Amino acid sequence: MSNLDFEKFQKLFLQEANEQLEIMEKAIMQLEEKGEDREIIDEFFRMAHSLKGSAGSMGYTAIASLTHEMENVLDKLRNTPGILNDDMIDLLFISIDTLKHLRENVEKDLPESVNPEIDHLLQRFQEITSPDGQKKQKAVDKKLYLTSQEFKNLKEKDQEKNVFLLCFELIHQQEMQSMVAFLIFNNLKDEGEIIKTCPPHLEEVEGDLPFFSILICTEKGREEIGKIVEQALDQEEYKIFPWSEIEKGEAGEYCQEVKESFARRDESRDSIRVDIEKVDQLMKLVGELVIDKERLLEISKGIKANSRDNPEAQALLQTIPHVDFIATELHESVMDIRMYPVGSIFKRFPRLVRDISRQTGKEVHLEFSGEDTELDRTILQEVFDPLVHLVRNAIDHGIEQPDQREARGKTARGSVALNAWQEENNIVIEVKDDGAGIDLEKIKARALEKNLVREKQAEEMDRESILELIMEPGFSTSESVNDLSGRGVGMDVVRTNIENLDGEVEITSEAGMGTSIKIVLPLTLAIVQALMVREKGNDYAIPLSAIFETMAVNGKNESDLIKTVKNREVVIWREQVIPLIRLSDFFQMGTSCQEGFLVIGGVKGRMVAIMVEAVLGEQEIVVKSLGDFLGKDKLFGEIPGISGATIKGNGEVALILDIQGMLKSFKKGGDTIERQSISC
Amino acid sequence: MSARVLVVDDASFMRLNLKNILESEGFEIIGEGTNGQEAIQLYQAGKPDVVTMDITMPEMDGLAAMEKIIEMDPQAKVVMVSAMGQETYIKKAILSGAKNFIVKPFKKEKIIETLNKVLAS
Numbered sequence: 001m002s003n004l005d006f007e008k009f010q011k012l013f014l015q016e017a018n019e020q021l022e023i024m025e026k027a028i029m030q031l032e033e034k035g036e037d038r039e040i041i042d043e044f045f046r047m048a049h050s051l052k053g054s055a056g057s058m059g060y061t062a063i064a065s066l067t068h069e070m071e072n073v074l075d076k077l078r079n080t081p082g083i084l085n086d087d088m089i090d091l092l093f094i095s096i097d098t099l100k101h102l103r104e105n106v107e108k109d110l111p112e113s114v115n116p117e118i119d120h121l122l123q124r125f126q127e128i129t130s131p132d133g134q135k136k137q138k139a140v141d142k143k144l145y146l147t148s149q150e151f152k153n154l155k156e157k158d159q160e161k162n163v164f165l166l167c168f169e170l171i172h173q174q175e176m177q178s179m180v181a182f183l184i185f186n187n188l189k190d191e192g193e194i195i196k197t198c199p200p201h202l203e204e205v206e207g208d209l210p211f212f213s214i215l216i217c218t219e220k221g222r223e224e225i226g227k228i229v230e231q232a233l234d235q236e237e238y239k240i241f242p243w244s245e246i247e248k249g250e251a252g253e254y255c256q257e258v259k260e261s262f263a264r265r266d267e268s269r270d271s272i273r274v275d276i277e278k279v280d281q282l283m284k285l286v287g288e289l290v291i292d293k294e295r296l297l298e299i300s301k302g303i304k305a306n307s308r309d310n311p312e313a314q315a316l317l318q319t320i321p322h323v324d325f326i327a328t329e330l331h332e333s334v335m336d337i338r339m340y341p342v343g344s345i346f347k348r349f350p351r352l353v354r355d356i357s358r359q360t361g362k363e364v365h366l367e368f369s370g371e372d373t374e375l376d377r378t379i380l381q382e383v384f385d386p387l388v389h390l391v392r393n394a395i396d397h398g399i400e401q402p403d404q405r406e407a408r409g410k411t412a413r414g415s416v417a418l419n420a421w422q423e424e425n426n427i428v429i430e431v432k433d434d435g436a437g438i439d440l441e442k443i444k445a446r447a448l449e450k451n452l453v454r455e456k457q458a459e460e461m462d463r464e465s466i467l468e469l470i471m472e473p474g475f476s477t478s479e480s481v482n483d484l485s486g487r488g489v490g491m492d493v494v495r496t497n498i499e500n501l502d503g504e505v506e507i508t509s510e511a512g513m514g515t516s517i518k519i520v521l522p523l524t525l526a527i528v529q530a531l532m533v534r535e536k537g538n539d540y541a542i543p544l545s546a547i548f549e550t551m552a553v554n555g556k557n558e559s560d561l562i563k564t565v566k567n568r569e570v571v572i573w574r575e576q577v578i579p580l581i582r583l584s585d586f587f588q589m590g591t592s593c594q595e596g597f598l599v600i601g602g603v604k605g606r607m608v609a610i611m612v613e614a615v616l617g618e619q620e621i622v623v624k625s626l627g628d629f630l631g632k633d634k635l636f637g638e639i640p641g642i643s644g645a646t647i648k649g650n651g652e653v654a655l656i657l658d659i660q661g662m663l664k665s666f667k668k669g670g671d672t673i674e675r676q677s678i679s680c
Numbered sequence: 681m682s683a684r685v686l687v688v689d690d691a692s693f694m695r696l697n698l699k700n701i702l703e704s705e706g707f708e709i710i711g712e713g714t715n716g717q718e719a720i721q722l723y724q725a726g727k728p729d730v731v732t733m734d735i736t737m738p739e740m741d742g743l744a745a746m747e748k749i750i751e752m753d754p755q756a757k758v759v760m761v762s763a764m765g766q767e768t769y770i771k772k773a774i775l776s777g778a779k780n781f782i783v784k785p786f787k788k789e790k791i792i793e794t795l796n797k798v799l800a801s
């Protein structure tokens with residue numbers, strides 16, 4: 001295999017191993033829950049088998065031998081019903097963990113060393129599988145796996161030269177067996193081309209090596225090769241198979257052809273795997289294209305007015321709308337590629353929940369809904385760790401011990417639910433438990449103790465604000481620090497991570513009934529529909545997802561629309577009283593206009609009316625960050641009311657308004673609005 | 681014709697041990713070196729059929745000595761004698777042309793068998 005091929009196969013192997021391990025893990029959990037079930041065991045067996053095959057052909061010996069032993073145990077389970085016990089389940093779980101670890105090593109290009117831990121596992125398996133539990137010699141996978149392509153190539157090679165498979169079983173030498181292998185490898189190396197060895201990288205193996213094999217292509221004959229081997233070994237310590245015998249399958253114990261397509265075929269889905277980096281690159285390019293498209297639309301406006309008689313200009317004008325259409329479609333298609341069902345991360349939770357509930361002695365039932373809800377893949381990856389934290393918290397702090405639950409009239413088994421759904425332009429992922437709920441008084445007390453709030457403040461706080469305290473840095477109500485959670489780095493990290501994704505964390509909780517924590521995330525970060533508005537000569541973009549209505553304000557209706565309540569201007573909109581923010585006031589750009597437009601917007605039920613001079617229209621905008629210095633966690637910090645910038649059709653920069661941020665800063669400032677001077 | 685052996689080891693016990701074993705099997709010991717330098721001189725003077733070479737020795741170690749010997753005589757047959765755990769040295773020795781190796785402590789049969797294999801090649 002050339003390097004390039006190897007890399008390609010390795011990638012494929014890694015992806016598939018992931019899937020196979022997931023299925024295997026799920027199977028163990030089902031076995032634990034349902035007991036012996038032929039179908040589950042069969043599925044499990046198939047996965048272990050195909051993983052063994054691909055690991056073998058890639059030369060990952062440890063994975064191959066571990067899966068080999070798993071296969072044996074599963075086979076035994078099939079043939080002798082009633083032997084499944086907790087030990088076996090545990091052993092299988094540990095093996096899956098070890099396999100995951102080994103797979104990671106492969107991914108990180110670390111040597112897949114056969115360590116004592118694996119030896120120990122192998123031995124435990126053998127104790128189960130060997131008839132009277134007696135300990136066998138360490139099981140070694142003696143097979144050298146060849147892909148069909150390699151098989152074909154070797155056949156061709158054998159036409160001109162000789163291909164031999166040499167299999168060594170060290171009987172006399174007990175010490176430094178790997179050095180004997182090294183010596184033989186080194187001697188044979190000078191006699192021809194060594195195609196493959198078992199174990200792979202034979203020359204790097206150290207320690208015990210009672211068996212190894214070398215596949216060589218050489219101009220020398222069988223006897224000559226034999227002589228070279230016998231410089232180091234006795235005749236009875238090795239076997240030599242010429243290609244003809246390998247082809248006839250006479251070396252079946254030592255050599256096996258494997259089909260290259262170790263991909264698990266799923267006939268119902270016609271799909272290909274693509275590197276996420278390529279998709280990201282595509283997304284970036286589409287982003288640039290959208291900017292250019294908007295620019296073209298802008299230019300076409302100018303052409304329209306000036307060149308009615310120019311046929312070329314007319315042709316251009318006809319083409320531009322098409323480009324517009326294509327660019328939008330393209331954008332949507334690429335977005336679609338990046339979307340990934342939330343279920344893909346949900347399915348990693350059953351195991352986690354099982355382990356935590358075992359550790360804590362709590363009984364927990366895990367439920368899912370909305371697994372098909374799709375989210376941008378990049379966001380999804382970032383969400384996993386926070387979710388793990390929330391689920392740990394739910395079990396560790398939320399769900400009560402079974403006897404406590406029964407005393408409270410609940411079922412002994414607690415429930416944790418992972419729910420997902422789409423809410424307009426947001427995706428919501430909820431972790432909900434039916435545990436003890438969050439004790440507001442305890443939180444207040446804790447916050448006071450930790451000096452997070454002052455006493456007077458604490459008394460005035462509403463429910464929501466108290467709950468939000470648990471996300472303050474340095475807050476932790478866990479009475480004891482344990483393995484699971486309660487190290488005090490919890491919820492604030494969750495909040496920070498989610499906010500970095502432009503998302504939010506919402507907590508609701510009822511004492512005795514349970515807690516719900518919602519992660520609200522934007523559907524995507526890259527391109528959004530926005531309303532362009534103008535104030536004092538500067539253009540601003542407001543994401544359409546946050547806008548309900550726009551209204552013109554003029555001398556006639558001003559007094560009907562805008563009222564003053566407690567020294568604050570408000571707007572009466574659909575029988576609601578909502579605060580008015582004049583953009584000029586907010587950014588301290590001078591006197592606000594008296595006539596213009598009201599943009600009614602809101603986030604999460606909190607409404608605001610923004611007064612601007614002019615509304616320019618809708619546009620697709622590509623969200624860009626404010627650079628290296630402005631924004632959250634950056635040198636000059638966050639700018640209230642601004643979430644980013646975009647490039648307009650004419651190439652100029654427009655700032656993107658952040659309605660939520662405006663509301664926050666408006667609320668914080670009380671009567672005197674906290675303002676920041678900003679202009680483009 | 682009995683094979684002529686040069687024994688190199690800094691421990692006199694080891695040299696004696698090897699000498700006894702080899703002579704009892706009809707090998708002729710043409711010299712005993714206690715370090716790498718001596719090994720080279722003795723090899724040049726005696727042209728043995730095979731050398732047993734300890735690895736860790738004062739002044740010049742077995743590896744360097746073997747390399748020098750092979751440089752002088754590419755056909756030289758050197759068997760390394762090493763303690764357990766010296767895999768790295770053995771690997772280097774094999775790469776530099778050692779014909780085989782023996783692990784200390786060794787059995788009489790193992791020594792004889794190894795030397796015979798090397799001599800036959």
